[in-house]
């Protein structure tokens with residue numbers, strides 16, 4: 528965020544942590560305020576891209592004595608990504624337990640999208656490894672990760688606008704269908720049966736995400752909220768173990784956002800799928816997440832329950848910036864207490880004073 532927009536954030540006196548982030552958060556890394564330096568592929572790992580990385584020697588996350596690779600459906604071990612001179616993600620370990628809803632948050636430029644892209648395989652980490660269901664997938668390409676159970680949606684919706692909702696879901700199922708090229712051309716009974724089943728599954732999924740009525744409508748004619756749901760239906764067509772949702776409530780109205788919370792829990796409880804969200808709407812994040820990881824300037828600064836995060840001084844500072852220091856200690860800007868959304872509306876500074 529620029530100095531001018533930071534100024535406007537102060538003027539509008541944010542009431543909650545949600546307000547703070549809606550206002551745009553803090554600037555990009557000071558190393559790259561424009562965000563433009565060295566755009567392109569990140570520096571690749573010196574080791575590990577060929578899958579040769581060793582299992583994590585330490586138990587970087589979770590209960591003592593528990594191997595995080597085995598205990599979690601997805602585990603990212605000490606991920607670092609450099610773009611030229613800029614370290615966008617710095618030695619971050621991250622766990623998604625089975626049947627869980629977890630979130631990744633942080634101010635603008637914190638490294639969320641970059642980290643997300645490492646999980647999905649779009650970016651190769653400079654250092655570190657990613658494990659899905661105990662398997663090292665560091666060297667696995669994105670489409671193969673998707674077929675292995677790591678499905679995602681995009682910040683900018685990606686649908687086939689001139690296909691119907693049903694066709695969009697059927698296309699996504701393609702990797703799970705058995706029919707070969709010849710049987711598709713001559714339409715064998717087996718291929719026809721598979722297509723019929725795929726159509727049924729597509730309809731069930733559209734029903735499941737709450738847009739069953741749109742089955743024959745062109746994707747481009749759907750409302751924004753329904754397009755987001757269609758994207759989720761497409762991701763679920765991959766029968767994922769983990770669903771990675773990038774800004775899923777963007778463009779949804781308040782009622783749609785509220786329904787979305789219930790929907791995510793249903794996905795977790797009924798389908799046994801773990802869900803990771805990157806989301807700017809703090810009200811959604813705080814309500815929905817079991818655990819939250821906070822990045823700031825590429826580093827992980829906090830991990831915990833929504834209450835832990837709401838009350839974490841470093842998190843407040845990361846979102847609000849600092850007004851200055853006293854006796855060498857950093858103080859939050861005025862308004863930080865309100866930003867916490869605590870019951871009392873007050874918080875204690877690092878000097879023990881009320882902000």
Ligand SMILES: Nc1ncnc2c1ncn2[C@@H]1O[C@H](COP(=O)(O)OP(=O)(O)OP(=O)(O)O)[C@@H](O)[C@H]1O
Pocket residue numbers: 555556559561562563564565566567568569610613615633634635636637638639640641642
């Ligand atoms: N391909 C790239 N090449 C060079 N620098 C990059 C690249 N992608 C991201 N960066 C830089 O890495 C840092 C982290 O960016 P990233 O987009 O991951 O942050 P973010 O937390 O997702 O931000 P936002 O909330 O604004 O989307 C930023 O300084 C950004 O400019």
